[in-house]
Structures are given as C-alpha cells and as structure tokens.
Amino acid sequence: MSRVTTAPEEDRLNAQIAFAVEIDKLKRVIRRNSLMDGSRRENDAEHSWFVGLLAMVLGEHAPPGTDIQRVVAMLLVHDLVEIDAGDTFIYDAAAVAAQPELERAAADRIFAMLPGAQGAELRALWEEFEERATPEARFAKALDRFAPILANHHTEGGTWPLFKVTATQVREKVRIIEEGSPSLGAYALELVALSVTRGHLAE
C-alpha cells in the first residue's frame, strides 16, 4: 500500500507490513509429513505454530536455564527461508547438501525487507537455530525434529513408507533430538520402536 505521508515511523511500519504480507507465503510451503489425522500434508506456517507452542508446553524437558521465550521466537522464524528455498526432505541427501546456499540467499532477501536492525535481529535468530551452538537452538531443533516423528507415529507411519524411510534413518535423526533434550530423544526412540513393532516403519 502506498501512503500519503512518509515520516520515518511510517516508513518503518510500511516495511514491516510489506514483510508481513510476504511471509504469508509460508502458509503455502508444504512439508513431507501429514497432520495427526492424516487428512492432508502440513504446511510450514502451521508447523511453526505447532513447534512454537510445543516449546512452551515441553520447556521443562530442555536443559535447566534454557530461555524458552527465545526458543519460541526462534521457532516462529525458523522456516521463513523456505518461502524461497522450499521445504527440504531431511532424508534426501542431495537436497540437504544444496540447502544451505539456497537458504542463505532466501535469508538475504526476506529479512532485508525489515528495517535494518530489526531484520538483522530476526536473521540472527534463524542463524542461531541453524548453528545449534546454544541450548535454545538445540532445543528448538529437537522440537522441529520431534514433531514429524510424532505425526508419522500417529498416522500409522504416515509418510515414512511413502518416502521409503527406514527406522535406522529415523534413529539417526533422533540424535539431534537427544542433543536438545535427552528425555524427548528417549521418547522419540520409543515412538520409533513402537512404529516398527506395529509394522508402520521398516527396520
């Protein structure tokens, strides 16, 4: 929208609203896993809500001292780069290898829509998430990995058989969960074992 007046505060608000309109596109980025009822595949925006709220609910399973509000903020921005880069299937090695460069270019474009310092602040949250060097980032990443395992478990293996994913592959991904939260990692391993027992996930 073009506005009649352009005081500096209004320039900031205009830029922020343009960013808001842009990030609405995240609702159209489709992930590999389904909803918990299997009715359709999940999109990045509703996934981001889910893991953000999961951080609030499961915060006590993060290491003591973890700043949960920071984890929530990180999870709300963690997938924005997928507006340009698309969702990467974590069991597709070639796609995973190409991902960092695509996502960096996406971050360059998307976060730069915000006023300088604010764009840099949100981008730093995304980079922190990707680097997993803080307890907050490790817990955020753990939840990001945990959610699709939970969804697949609740939909008779969900998209695991569809994409020929094995229990061995899922267990490798569970390591990232353990690094962020040992108790959630253990829980995820139990879900994997149960899915195998029920014949919903191949060894």
Next chain:
Amino acid sequence: MSRVTTAPEEDRLNAQIAFAVEIDKLKRVIRRNSLMDGSRRENDAEHSWFVGLLAMVLGEHAPPGTDIQRVVAMLLVHDLVEIDAGDTFIYDAAAVAAQPELERAAADRIFAMLPGAQGAELRALWEEFEERATPEARFAKALDRFAPILANHHTEGGTWPLFKVTATQVREKVRIIEEGSPSLGAYALELVALSVTRGHLAE
C-alpha cells in the same frame, strides 16, 4: 501411546504429548478470511503463527513497556478453544453471543489435559487475552483483528463482499485495534478507506 514405566516425570510428558496431539486439530479449524493470495481460506493454526510473528515484528507499535514475549505466548494459545467451539464470525451477532459459553467449556476440557499448574497457566493466558484488561492482551487482540483486515485488503476485499460486510462494520471492529495500538488502528482505517475507494468494500 502407553508407556511401560510411569514415573511422575513420564506421566507429565505423556500428558503433554497427548495435549500436543489434541491441539493439532487447530490446523483443521477454518477461518472466514483467505490467505493473502486468495488461494484458500486460512486455518486457525497458521493464523496463530502469523499473529505471533506479527507481534515480534510490530512490537514497537504497542504501548511502551508491553511485554511482547507474553503477547506472543498469548497469541499462540488464543484460538485453542476453537478446536471445540469453532471459529466465530465476528459479524454474526448470534454466534458472537453464544461464543463465550462454548469457549469456556472448550477451555475446561482442553487445558485440563495438561498437568495441573501448567494447564492453569496456559488457560490464564487465554483468559487474559479474552478480558483485554492488560496492555499485552489489548495488543494481542489488536493483531488478531488487524490480520484479517490486511488479508481482505490484499485480496480485493476478500471475504468481505462474500459475507456482505460493510465498511461501517469493519470500522467498528477497528476500535479494538486502536485500543491496543493507536498507530495500527490508524493504519487499519487507511486500509478500510482504500478498500472502499477501490470498490472492494461497501460503505
């Protein structure tokens, strides 16, 4: 999932995971407004993500001292009751009148799935949002009202003509935005005026 051991920490985790599986249903509660590209109607989960992130981005337009992280938390839980109560169209007076009782019953059921104190804490956030007695709740409500106006504005009136909504009705709803953020309220009024000028919203 039933687990072999049931130490108190595991009971807590089991309850929290059951809550997580339950709230996944929010992704299937459909709202009246469309996405910004008009491709389909929005669901409550992706809406909750959008307004949560909007709080982070537009925080400077809240009154000084507003706790934005609390606003974000409030927005992530604000629509959970709609899993049972459904989305209420704010221009449907009969539905709005019936809403509080339905939503209270929903809150009784949904938040009680969490361990005692935690369920009470999340429920208190929802009640705070509904009561609008704090700057945090007023700002959260402002964003909740602002988002569909932005979406309708960006889709040539979107669902306004479909549901025969007039500019006068929208302006009444903008008062709630002004109470939470005068600058966002002013911006919303500009959007309404522009939509009228362009013939996308009837007076």
